[in-house]
Every structure is written in structure tokens, then in C-alpha cells.
Amino acid sequence: MFQRILIANRGEIALRIIRACKELGIETVAVFSEADRGAHYLELADEAYCIGPASASESYLKIDRIISAAEIGNVQAIHPGYGFLAENAHFAEVCRDSQIEFIGPSHEAMATLGDKVAARKIAQEAKVPVVPGSQGLVTSEEEALKVAAEIGYPLLIKATAGGGGKGIRPAMNEITLRAELKAASAEAEKAFKNPGVYLERYIQKPRHVEVQILADQHGNAVHLWERDCTMQRKHQKLVEEAPAPSLPQSVREDICKAAVRLVQTANYSNAGTCEFLVDEDNQFYFIEVNARIQVEHPVTEMVTGTDLIKEQIRIAAGEKLRLTQRSIPCNGCAMEIRINAEDPENDFRGCPGAITKLRLPGGPGVRFDSHVYEGYRISPYYDSMIGKLIVHRESRAEAIACALRALDEMVVEGVKTTIPLAKRILEHSTFTEARGDTGFVERTW
Amino acid sequence: MFQRILIANRGEIALRIIRACKELGIETVAVFSEADRGAHYLELADEAYCIGPASASESYLKIDRIISAAEIGNVQAIHPGYGFLAENAHFAEVCRDSQIEFIGPSHEAMATLGDKVAARKIAQEAKVPVVPGSQGLVTSEEEALKVAAEIGYPLLIKATAGGGGKGIRPAMNEITLRAELKAASAEAEKAFKNPGVYLERYIQKPRHVEVQILADQHGNAVHLWERDCTMQRKHQKLVEEAPAPSLPQSVREDICKAAVRLVQTANYSNAGTCEFLVDEDNQFYFIEVNARIQVEHPVTEMVTGTDLIKEQIRIAAGEKLRLTQRSIPCNGCAMEIRINAEDPENDFRGCPGAITKLRLPGGPGVRFDSHVYEGYRISPYYDSMIGKLIVHRESRAEAIACALRALDEMVVEGVKTTIPLAKRILEHSTFTEARGDTGFVERTW
């Protein structure tokens, strides 16, 4: 096992990793930008090094400075957390070239799964359903119509160079397909300097379901059941829960097994998440793998009674999985509510500033993961999440009630937060009856 | 089920009950003394009534004022919490005479178990071992010697009117017994105006083990396993944990079954705790029943996954137990560390005053139950407990590590606390190796 780990991240997840290491008796080396100097969580690390100015590109994304901090800090491994360099295969490779273990998958697996087309191929190889679509680009109208006939309408015309919801046009039937195809290609040329487009079935009113997996370096892989992250706004998750409500048990088991097949086919190790879309007929389609620990990992920790960060470290240290599939329960219901310093009145713009007053929720069923405190100054340089409220109760109804009473207990002054929106979601019948789709929040508020 | 409950208590436990009620959709009426006016937890109740000045005897112990608050508050039941009127059989009776359900056992059972001699009789009836001793008072030296020969040395001469460690003399053999007997009786006469003394075996280096039970009003009773509360100072518990370490599985099961037999024999209902002493040979002896919820109940909640306050309310509402003995697990290890505003340098005197800075622990495995916050003023009128840190991890070693890292995260300024003592206990080999007895803390610090 490692004696000393560097944490190449900041804020909530840096603190989360420090906590896991302290419980494992592992020393920690933190790195920080000048914007984070003096943050309380840095006091909890055994060492802390300033690696650059506030701008992430000059600090938390600066590979050479992180590696040399690891060298003077004399660590055996680096935990990247999420975001920043967590899914940067090059960084993972540089770490290992420097004889420092990267706590995550092999850079080869990371690189492969990071590539849309390659990941889709692996999924198909593993007999995991993907969103029906053209094999690669469609070059002619005839081809497009032929493919469209196979995958069926409605469908989406997607720019291969697009992403983040950009460069996408729906086609409801042959006529619109004909009309849109050229336009889409021209638009793609203009926007991305690449006219390439492909076709994909348009999944209507989908739910977002993802499966947490753990795989060791000895070929063993297990799933830790699924999470539902359907409550999102502009692809930003707001509320996550486990188990996924309104998902038939047989589908739950199929989707979880599919995720295990996929990561084994990809020779993936460490913690990871397979993301799926689930349509109104409970058909599921693989989207992508998140090759890192995720913000919402505590939801899975609560229902399975595991500590995913500790497992990540054990796996990276070469240990065999301690968990067998049959030994992993899914007890009760857990939910995570992300609390961001954002102004709902002002299109959810970030609200940097000092927290002048803070009262945290507590009591049974409540876990709160946060690096902030009264007097903490939220810097404008990084993401706006100031904390995660995690609740765990016997039933979904009790979990919702627990989350609401915990939010009632919370007081945050000095900055605007998403707490009011979270309450509205938790109280809305569409949520309590689990009838929502990924568009619900944007349509409703 | 009740629609509205009055909470006849303050501070941490009042907040705990409010939280349970909110999750059950039950409205709460809080009462408060002028010393507690403006406390944050009162904002979380649906109504709050001032019932008197700071002095408990004029407020929280004032039965008529609490009942009339219940009447104008229009509640169907009263939860007494712990301390104050929680084990006052008269109060329980007055509540029920006023058509307000008292959330606790019948006042008859409470009265019986409140009487040392009666409780001992019931225990013997239920075939639950009690500390060997004389049946009632010993009146002559001959009788004393005869009884002593049966129960064996060393033994204790106890004044029947004594209590709280007062009026007790050890006798190591016949000679000292002869010598001490008259002296003890004379002392008792002088101190308590009652010369009556009885004999009891002197249990050396005992551990304090207690069993949590739940019984409904339909004759069903279950145990929720045991807690070890051996870490105490002047009969004040400092650290509690479940399961009891260093107790053979067969003894665990025997002691838990004994507790169930005892409460069933006493026609006891609602939540309760049977306290035992366990000697170096793992023999256990019944001491007393606590006919209320206890400060350390969260430890049991964590390992069994139950909410004891909710169960208390359901039972008082006449519901049948939802739990069957076989369905009650004991997962992992949970510990509670009581954090008191006391000055260890000054014989643990209470430290009233304002909390000028407060940072709470968080993250996985951590639950924090407290009514205080930055700026809260600890009044000199009530007990000095400002919070309870509860940790729950897979193993005892991890629970200890988790508790220590959580205490490291805590910052309390403005008042002195028992946090430093708690850390010393958690780090001491006698505790980590579970070799302690109830005298350990006082002998060591």
C-alpha cells in the first residue's frame, strides 16, 4: 500500500480524498493555486505546495508543476479527483513514466474510451446496445436515406466535430432529412471546419442512468448498481439517486451486467462509470464511460456501504478486489443534492464572494461533503459547487423528506445558491412520482 | 398516526425529535425557557412557546406549564426526550389523564422499573442474572456473615438510602466485613437518616454493556443489539460503541435475549435500555432499565439502519413493531463521541459562553447531531453537551480512524471542550485493544 499520495485537485474532492487517506493511514500532499491559499482543507493535508496563480491553466492543469510537486513531496501515487487532469491520458502516462502511480485506469484504456467512435465499437463488441445510427459518416443523400430507413425516424443529424449539444439537427421524416442534410453539413463546415455528419436515432424523453463499476488489475470487475441522474440542467446534474426509480428489476440487472461486460472488454481498471440513456420503453443505450471518480459517487457509497475512494487507492496499489458481486447490497435509497453558488434569477451565473453565514444540516441519514465554511471566499476561477448534501433513508419517500428537512436547516448567506431550485425539484410530483426525463428541469423552470 | 407532537425538551434531543417528525410529516410544537429563546432549532418547529425562566425547575420541569402548552398547541402526544421529565412516571400519567399520549412506556412499568428492589425482583423472575447480594437489608452481623459466605468476597456494603456512588464500603474478607458493617450502618444513619444496609458482590474491573430494546403495545419485543459504554468518567459516558468489542458472540446473544425477557416480564413498551455490568469472565449482571431514549441511541441506529425516534412515535401511536428479530442486522462498527463544553484542566467544570468559531466535521461515515452553531451562547443552566459525533465504518479500526480524522476537522473556539480527552481515549492502546473497564478513564487522566 502507498505511504504517501499527492492530490492533484482542489476543494470538495481534494478534501474527500484527504479524508479517505487519513482513514487508511496514508500521508497526503496537497497542491494549491494562489486563489486557494489558506483554504481550511489544506491544513488537513500533511503537506501543501503552491503550484501557480489562480488560473487553472497555470496551476491545476499544469502537468510539469504537479509532477515536480509530487517529486519534492516524495509521493508514490497521484489521485486526480474529477475534472482538471482526471481524464487526461497524457497526464496518466507522464505520472507512470515518472515512476508515480496514477490512481485511475491505464492510459491506454482511458485513451480508447475517450474516443467516441472507439468506445462505441467496444460497446458493440461487448454486446452492449448503443444508440442506433450510421456506421461512421454519411456522405450521400442516398446513403443517408438508406441508413435512416434502417434506424428509423425521428433521428438526429450530428456533426462529427460537434459536441456539447452543438451541431445537432432533428429529422422527423424523409422530407426533413433531405432538407436538413445539406444544411447540417454546410453548418458543420462553417462552425467546425469539418462537414462530416452522421445519423443517430432520436431518443425521446430519455432518463439518464449510469452504472458504477470497480475493476482491479487482475481482471476482476464488479458493478455497484446504478444511479439515476435524470434531473439535470444544460447537461449539469442537479440531483442524483440510487437505485434508479421506475426501472424494472430485470432492466436494472441487465444494464449493470452490460456495464461490467463493457469495462472488461476495454481492459479497464479502477473506478469508472458507464452512462446510458433509457427510453420510455426501458430500452437502454450506451453513451460513454467516465474514466474517473464522479461527483455523485457518494450516492453509491451510501446504498452499497463502500468507500469508493479507498477502493480506488487499493486497486491502484495492485490489490485484488475485496468485493464479490454477490456481496454488494443496494440498501434503501440515497440521494445527492448539489449545492452551487449560482444565481437562479440570473441564468445560473456563478456567484463568487464570501460566505458570510453558514449553518450545515445534520442528524440521522444526512452526510454533507463540502470544503467551505463561514467566512470562506468562493473564488471566481473554478466551478461553483460549494457542497453536496447526501441523504440515505429506508425508502425513496423518506429520502426526499430527509433531503427537504436538511435543506430547511441549511443557511447560506453572502452568495446566492441553487437550494431553492433543489427544493422545488424535490417537491414536484414529476420527481416524487419519478416521471421525469432529462429535459424536465429546463422545460419546467 | 399523530398529526402534531409537543417536544418537552431542549437542545440536541429536541432538534433530533423535530427532524424525525419532519420526515414523518408530523407537525411539532416546541417549548423553551427564556434562556433558550432564539435558539436556531426552535425555528424548525411549527410552533414554539415560552414556558418559563431559565431555571429548569421553572420551565422544563414545570409539568402544568408543559401540559397547558400542549393544550394551546393542540397536540396529540408529547415526546419527553431524555433527562428532565423523561422518566417521571407522574408526568406520564398526567399526560394520559389529559388525553395526550406520552411517548414512552406505561407509567406503571416506568414506576416499577424505577424502583431498585422491584426491578431486581422482575429480573430474577425473568431469569436474568443480577449482582449477587442479600435479599433486602441485613440486620445482624450473623446474617451478614451468612449471606457473605453465600455471595462470596470481595463485596460491597451499600446503604439502601444511598446512591450515585455514595454510602458504599468495600469488604475484602470476614474481618473487614465485621469491622465495616457497624461503621457503614452508622454512617448511613448519619448521612441519609436511614441505617439500612445490604450486601452485594463487588464486581471488579467491569465493562458497561447495555441492550437497546423496542416493544410495542401488542406484546411484541425485540432487541437492537448492544452498546458498550465502558469509557466513562464519574458515571458520565464519554464514548459509546456498537457492537461491544471483546464480547464473545454467545455472550452477546445471551445478554440481548435476557434484555428481551426482562422487558416482556415487566410489560414494558416503547424504546428502552437494559444496563448490565460484565465482569472479566464475561459474566453479565443486570443493573437497571433506562425507560427512555438515550443520548447514545444513534450508535444503534447506525449499525441496525433504524430510526429509533420514529419507532418510538409509531409504537406510541399504537402501531405494531415493523421489525422482526431476524430482520435486525448489526452492520460494521459505530461509535459516538460526546463533545461537552467542559474544561479538562479544571476538573471538567462546565464552560458556558459564546461559541466564537465552529467548523463541523463531515464526509463519509460521519454523522453530527448538534443544536449549536457559530455564535451560539451555551447557557450555564443546562448540561454541557454541545454535540455528538457519530461515526459508522466497516470495521472498529476504521471507525476509530474516522472518528480521529473527524475530530481533527473540528474547530470550536470560545469555549473549552472535551475533544482533546476524546482524542487521547481513541488513541490509547487500552481502548484500541478493548481492554478497558469503567474505571480506566479516571485512573488514566
Added chain:
Amino acid sequence: MANEANESFDLDKLQQLVEMMEKHDLREVKLSKGGQKWILRRGPQEVVQVPAAMNMMPPAAMPAAPAQAPAAPAAEAAEAPAADAGTIEIVSPTVGTFYSSPQPGDPPFVKVGDTVRADTVVCIVEAMKVFNQIPAEVSGTISKVLVNDGDPVEFGQALFLVKPE
């Protein structure tokens, strides 16, 4: 309430005092300062009384409201200004239901403009079926009735304003 905040150093004083008493195990302390008087006693049945101030207690807020009031030990109330300059409050000695008249339909014990003596019964506060007759404990003229017949009242809640003689 605002000026209480400013005067909160008095709370610290009280705090110090109580701690001093604990430390040196004092049984009793009496202080008088300007119009107010503090009597603190420790031991078996410790009480904090604020005789001079008792009648000047601010109206105890109704449900939920008390929460907004600042946390403070009893004596702090001594700081609170009378709701109405030059008047004194008659406060409820217990929690219960307020009745303005002996029987439903009867005329009220007192109305605005009536003069009262210390022993004049001004209302009834019912607690647990016991009908407590509340004396004015001050002589003067009723200038305001602060609660309605049948209202629930808290301990220390103001019931009447009296313009003293």
C-alpha cells in the same frame, strides 16, 4: 430589538457574572444599575429574577416568531424598552388561554381607560382547567389591551399596557 444588539455587551456582563459566581461559588449577587435591578442566586433551586424589569418584558412573540428573537438569558429582557414609552406591561405569569371576562358574554374585567390597583383582577389565564385570576400588580390606567379573548398566551407575554399613576 436593534438597540439590544448594540447593548449586547450587557449579556456578556451577565455571562461574566454567572461564571464569576460559579468560579467563586457565590450563592447570591444583587446589582442595581439605573432603573434596573438584577438578583442572581445559585445552588439547589437556582433562579434568575428580574423584578424591576419583569413588567417591562417585550411581548413574547407568537408561534415561530420567538425564533426570530435574539438568544439571551432571562435577565437580558431587562434591556428591552417598554413597547410604549411611559407605560408598563402586565405580563402573563404562565402559558395558557387568555380570557378577558369572568364568563362568556360577561363584560371584560377591564377596558381601556379603567384605573387599576395592584390587586385589581384584569383577566383570567386558563392552564390545565385551572382559571388563574391575574392581578394588575401595578396601579394606573389601562392604556391598551394587547390580546383577544381566547388567545393562547406564553409565559412572560404582555397582556395589557398600563400608564402608571
Added chain:
Amino acid sequence: MANEANESFDLDKLQQLVEMMEKHDLREVKLSKGGQKWILRRGPQEVVQVPAAMNMMPPAAMPAAPAQAPAAPAAEAAEAPAADAGTIEIVSPTVGTFYSSPQPGDPPFVKVGDTVRADTVVCIVEAMKVFNQIPAEVSGTISKVLVNDGDPVEFGQALFLVKPE
């Protein structure tokens, strides 16, 4: 550090400024006030530079110590007083290992009393096997060497004190 705490209203100013920039989508703001200068830029590669102040940054505390410093955006360092009146600090441009001489055993690049020009190499900071030669970036006389050969140094940590010409 104490006086920073007192001057914390300046932090609020910076905060306001940053928010103002965001609100009105300003790309750049330059302020000079007394001896200090703020340049703030927003957009694609947003950076906060404090040229006048950069060399006046306080020595970045070693392990654990940084935590004691107050939380503050970079520009806050502008407030920090120079470790030594009338001197300027040469700070490390990266995190790594400090070497005072070109080779083990060689004489150091500079010692106290030496005069340096902006381009004078004063030391090496090794990061990832790369030996970065650090120029003085100021002309004057070395008045103090703040770290020892082989010490680990942070970004922004003071290495030398220079008395400017």
C-alpha cells in the same frame, strides 16, 4: 499577516471588481493605487497578474504553514508588505528543487554582497529533471539568501532578497 486581516476590506474591493467585470463583461481593468498596481483580465485565458507586487509576494510558507495564511485571491498578495523594507524578493517561477550552484561542489551562482543585473542567473530550480536557470529580473545587490541548496521550493516562494540600485 495580522494587518492583512485588518485590511480585508481591500479584498472585498477586489471581489467587487471581479464581479463588476463579470457583470459588464469587461475584458481588462488596470488600477494603480499608491505603490501597488492591479491588472485584471477576463476571457479565454483569464489571468490575474500583479507585476508591481509579484516580487513583493511573501515567502510561500512551507508544508502545513500555507494553511495559516488567510484565504485570498492572488492579487491580495499586493497587500503583503515586503519581508524587508527597501528590498525586493526574487521568487521561484515554479515548484521544484533549489540549487545554489551549477554543479555539486561548485561555488554558488551568487552570494550576499554580489551585484546582479536583470539577466544574472542566481540559481537553478529543477523540475522534472529540467534545470531551470533563474535570472534575477532586477538589478541590485544580494542582501540575503532565503533557501538552502537542495531545498524544495513552491511557486512564488522568495529565494533571495535584493537591495535595488
